Amino acid sequence: MSVNKIAPTLVAAAVATVLAAGSVQAANEASAAGTAKAAPPALAPLGEAPIPPDNKSTPDKVELGKMLFFDPRVGGDASTGCSTCHEPDQGWAWAEDFSRGYPGTVHWRNSQSIINSAYFPRQFWAGSASSNEKQAKAAAKGGVAGNGEDDIMEARMAVIPEYRERFKKVFGTEWPLIDDVWLAISAFERTMNTTGKYEVPLDKYLKGDKSALDEQQVRGMALFNGKAGCINCHNGSLATDLDYHNIGIPPNKRWEEDGLAQVTFRFEQYAKGQTEEGYRAAKSDWGFYYRSKNKWDRGKFRTAPLRYIEYTAPYMHNGVFYTLEEVVDFYNAGGVDEEGRTTLFPENKSKLIKPLGLSDEEKEDLVAFLGAFSGPEITMEKPKQPPYAPLFTKAELEAAQEEK
Ligand code: HEC
């Protein structure tokens, strides 16, 4: 997904965030090293999703956004829309290590779930979009995702009478505007949260319902907050510090073995402004580096939020782990997989990641606790795609002809 079209002001803001994130990281690692130990914020229940003042939510906007989210005509050849890679019955994500891509490509990263995405001020695995609106635009246009072209997508909206009517009602425009597509989709996404009837057991527990977790999960929670140290990064109401860390994820072998994956991998190096040397030599995803261009950010990714993970396997930015048991084994071994592989940038690996010495029973308790981050599955009937119609009826055209 292309990030090379961000406006200069956004770049400045992004740089500021990068600097802030770097210093938080430095402080965290300093405290981990034993100096000035500050306790991380405790896990807290998820609040209401924030709604930005420049994209207020209305039921009509949400309904339109839902239709557009499921409509592949928001994309290049009308085959690959948002829901194509964010399938409701695959956790609103895609259940393979790498996401499927635009026809003729595979993606290079694991598809993230859209569930709870509204809460994240920085989206994507390496935080390259700063809102749902910017994310949606990048997704629909990115070469290995939607690969859409603004004018074509806008023209399609214009010849779908139901959309014309709905855009007019919601945005007051005579003709649908492409930027309003991103607003509507974002309004829909902001309703897709693990709140209300989809509240997760952990949140119920944290709000006082002690029956929401069983004994094993309560033991797992103690490990999460203590011996296993997960709370150092997965903390607060979002279960993430929103910071970037290298936890030791090894490269996905498909980059060595699969031609299509290799094509996308090289394309992304190029699109993300990699150096000539890096473009030729890179063998793994450099993550946050592509934004900061600092070598100490190689292999760092946004701490993943943990809610709804029961439905979103496989895990990590490159989908290398298929089960939560594997994830816990990886952390227990100090950020090393079962074949002894780790990040290609061990110099950047977080000092918070180290062998944990968990017994088999403790590992099971921790996995059981991770289950408490997921509640009921969020399902919905896919909306019908409204049909195209000619802009003018035959009679209107004939009348116009006669006037001439
Ligand atoms: C071809 C597959 C594909 C398509 C099409 C696609 N996505 Fe994605 N989506 C992904 C992948 C893969 C990621 C992670 C990419 C990354 O981090 O670089 C992602 C990330 C996201 C995220 C970030 C979630 C987070 O936690 O930060 C959101 C939100 C999202 N997509 C919404 C959308 C919307 C809206 C559309 C339609 C306009 C869309 N996607 C189209 C595959 C796709």
Ligand code: HEC
């Ligand atoms: C140093 C910070 C840090 C610590 C400590 C940490 N994590 Fe993570 N966690 C991350 C980051 C960063 C990612 C995303 C890594 C990537 O994709 O490369 C992640 C990803 C995950 C994922 C995958 C989620 C998904 O949607 O793919 C799970 C599950 C997880 N962590 C659980 C845990 C558990 C359990 C512990 C404690 C044993 C733990 N984490 C400790 C930072 C941390």
